[in-house]
Each structure stands twice: as structure tokens, then as C-alpha cells.
Amino acid sequence: xxxxxxxxxxxxxxxxxxxxxxxxxxxxxxxxxxxxxxxxxxxxxxxxxxxxxxxxxxxxxxxxxxxxxxxxxxxxxxxxxxxxxxxxxxxxxxx
Numbered sequence: 140x141x142x143x144x145x146x147x148x149x150x151x152x153x154x155x156x157x158x159x160x161x162x163x164x165x166x167x168x169x170x171x172x173x174x175x176x177x178x179x180x181x182x183x184x185x186x187x188x189x190x191x192x193x194x195x196x197x198x199x200x201x202x203x204x205x206x207x208x209x210x211x212x213x214x215x216x217x218x219x220x221x222x223x224x225x226x227x228x229x230x231x232x233x234x
Contacts, residue, residue: 143179
């Protein structure tokens with residue numbers, strides 16, 4: 140299911156009264172069908188389902204996906220691996 144918080148337009152700190160108010164407003168706006176609105180309300184009223192929704196929708200990655208281009212990372216931005224000779228000298232002295 141989609142994020143019930145964004146579907147109803149409430150914050151994660153919203154109480155039952157605020158949720159009910161937004162459910163009524165969402166029904167009037169008709170941006171979503173009644174079944175989706177009812178499922179979002181049910182999910183936010185159930186403490187366990189609400190905690191799961193808060194966790195699973197913690198980071199909104201949809202806004203970041205369009206900006207991510209892994210092939211455009213500059214080679215200079217990646218640090219070079221350097222070997223420390225001091226550790227090799229101790230190993231050869233012991234061994």
C-alpha cells in the first residue's frame with residue numbers, strides 16, 4: 140500500500156481526531172477512492188500497523204531517484220587506496 144500519511148495528508152504525529160478530519164476531507168476531495176482512504180484510516184488507527192507504516196515510510200526515496208546517476212561520479216571523488224609500508228616491515232621482522 141502507499142504511504143497512508145501522505146495519502147491523507149497528515150503528519151506522523153497526527154492523532155485520531157486529525158486523522159478523522161482528513162479522512163472526511165479526502166472523501167470530499169475525491170483524489171483517491173473510498174477503499175484506499177478507508178484502508179489508510181484503518182492502518183493509522185491500528186497501533187501495530189501504524190508503527191510499521193512509520194518505519195516503512197521513514198525515508199521518501201521517490202524524490203531522490205530522479206537525481207541519482209551513479210555513472211556520473213567523478214573519479215577524483217573516490218579516494219585512492221594507499222598501502223602503509225610500516226605494517227609490512229613489522230610483519231617481515233616477526234616472521
